[in-house]
Amino acid sequence: MDQVKSRLRLLNAIMADVATLSCARCSKPANLQCPKCVELKLPREDAAFCTQDCFKASWSSHKSVHLKAKQSNGAGNPENEGWQYCLKKGQGRTPKLPYFDWTGTLRPYPISSKRVVPAHIDLPDWAADGIPKxxxxxxxxxxxxxxxxxxxxxxxxxxxxxxxxxxxxxxxxxxxxxxxxxxxxxxxxxxxxxxxxxxxxxxxxxxxxxxxxxxxxxxxxxxxxxxxxxxxxxxxxxxxxxxxxxxxxxxxxxxxxxxxxxxxxxxxxxxxxxxxxxxxxxxxxxxxxxxxxxxxxxxxxxxxxxxxxxxxxxxxxxxxxxxxxxxxxxxxxxxxxxxxxxxxxxxxxxxxxxxxxxxxxxxxxxxxxxxxxxxxxxxxxxxxxxxxxxxxxxxxxxxxxxx
CATH class of the missing domain: 3.90.230.10 (Creatinase/methionine aminopeptidase superfamily)
Structure with a gap:
């Protein structure tokens, strides 16, 4: 019985904490969390949503947060490594590729460093972090x-x-x-x-x-x-x-x-x-x-x-x-x-x-x-x-x- 009460107290504490969060899409009070964000241990304020509809509507942009987190936790900073990794999936584009059933004769080659954009150029909203808003x-x-x-x-x-x-x-x-x-x-x-x-x-x-x-x-x-x-x-x-x-x-x-x-x-x-x-x-x-x-x-x-x-x-x-x-x-x-x-x-x-x-x-x-x-x-x-x-x-x- 004590063990059950302990779990209930923990669950109530978690729910109370989540209830104080705001939806990442519409800023309404949120009581849902993206399960992938939880798995990746990302900040709760970035993973909270008020409804399933808000979560679905945000998915195309929100999923980029998961990719970015995986890259940060994986091969280090891709930019410092000369962008030898495709930033979409974090997959290597070096000869050390996983097995793949290539359909033709073409193969991937290394990718050079990210090119510089001068400060005076107007930027789209994905230029800095890769995520269209x-x-x-x-x-x-x-x-x-x-x-x-x-x-x-x-x-x-x-x-x-x-x-x-x-x-x-x-x-x-x-x-x-x-x-x-x-x-x-x-x-x-x-x-x-x-x-x-x-x-x-x-x-x-x-x-x-x-x-x-x-x-x-x-x-x-x-x-x-x-x-x-x-x-x-x-x-x-x-x-x-x-x-x-x-x-x-x-x-x-x-x-x-x-x-x-x-x-x-x-x-x-x-x-x-x-x-x-x-x-x-x-x-x-x-x-x-x-x-x-x-x-x-x-x-x-x-x-x-x-x-x-x-x-x-x-x-x-x-x-x-x-x-x-x-x-x-x-x-x-x-x-x-x-x-x-x-x-x-x-x-x-x-x-x-x-x-x-x-x-x-x-x-x-x-x-x-x-x-x-x-x-x-x-x-x-x-x-x-x-x-x-x-x-x-x-x-x-x-x-x-x-x-």
Whole structure:
């Protein structure tokens, strides 16, 4: 009996202590705690929630706290170790990787130190600690924003900078250059224009752009691997400037590329162009996937299904979601003033994907190649404006455009 009373007193003390805490999301009195935070022995004030609904609504950002704690308790400070670890999962990207059933010939290489951002650059809210604050709980995850004229002008300016940054990267692509050197060019060009490279430290992503080589569908991490003659590489650039984001990418040929890869890249380019051609007020978002899927399958290729286009503006990612495959269930219709990306990922083989142990690099399940193109778009009263369109000064790298 004494033992039971002792446990009851302990439980009452714990409940009384928890009841004095405030919800980490809405600041109401909290009586629930995140079990993972308890397991990791994190401060109770960071782990308290008033209801299960608040906990679920905060999960996408709150879970980053667990990753950060694991990294601090594990391999020391990754930044001091030259960022040899992918900060998303804390997994090593050195030759001492765990066993993994690689789908293709590509392998991870070491990652260089985090690049410096000068003090005068305006920062997004994840720049310091890797955790987006506003984005996960914003109403714009459910409602598609109609941009104001001021927002549209700022997006035009930011998108032009992003195009110039991507063009700078395109000019240095050749056999023998590393994807880390491409990242340096992207980072320096973004900073020189007064912008911040949006991917840097976004959910702990360690670099300033994504470089996806050969079988990588998307989110490849720039590293020390040298590009080889015959590779294809996608460079995905995002810029934060004057409070808004721009997002675009192109896939490039490295040296002499085989005919099948050239056909894949051209087909992917055409998929994006055909999708853009239907954008105007009144068109359903789901129709984008129908157009892309039809063109890709007619050419004998498949459409990756794990990633989609997204709304963009003062938030990096928000509504609407725009799938690129057929028979999707995207909700809503296009309206003037909306801004979003379309970014089809087309595979030479099957559409299925696999994730590398680093938690970012997504590859084709059969190891065959994948290509991608992306633009940020503005729906106008009469059609569409491609905010990240190529400039007269953009490198001439696609034979079908020259023709």
């Amino acid at each position: 506003e984005e996960p709980s914003s109403d714009l995850q459910r409602v598609v924003e109609i941009k104001t004229p001021d927002q549209i002008e700022r997006m035009r300016e930011t998108c032009r900078i992003a195009r110039e940054v991507l063009d700078a990267a395109a000019r240095v692509i050749r056999p023998g250059i590393t994807t880390d050197e491409i990242d340096r060019v992207v980072h320096d060009a973004t900073i020189a224009a007064g912008g911040y490279p949006s991917p840097l430290n976004y959910h702990f992503f360690p670099k300033s752009c994504c470089t996806s080589v050969n079988e990588v569908i998307c989110h490849g991490i720039p590293d020390a691997r040298k590009l080889e003659d015959g590779d294809i590489v996608n460079v995905d650039v995002s810029v934060f400037y004057k409070g808004v984001h721009a997002d675009l990418n192109d896939t490039y040929f490295v040296g002499n590329v085989d005919e099948e890869s050239r056909r894949l890249v051209q087909c992917t380019y055409e998929c994006l162009e055909k999708a853009i051609s239907i954008v105007k007020p009144g068109v359903r978002f789901r129709e984008v996937g129908e157009v892309i899927n039809r063109h890709a399958t007619m050419a004998g290729f498949s459409v990756a299904k794990s990633y989609c286009g997204h709304g963009i503006g003062e938030l990096f990612h928000c509504a609407p979601n725009i799938p690129h495959y057929a028979r999707n269930k995207a909700v809503g219709v296009m309206k003037a003033g909306q801004t979003f990306t379309i970014e089809p990922m087309i595979n030479a083989g099957i559409w299925r994907d696999r994730m590398w142990p680093d938690g970012w690099t997504d590859v084709t399940a059969d190891g065959k190649r994948s290509a991608q193109f992306e633009h940020t778009l503005l729906v106008t009263e009469t059609g569409v404006e491609v905010l990240t369109a190529r400039l007269p000064s953009s490198p001439k790298v696609y034979p079908w455009l020259d023709a």
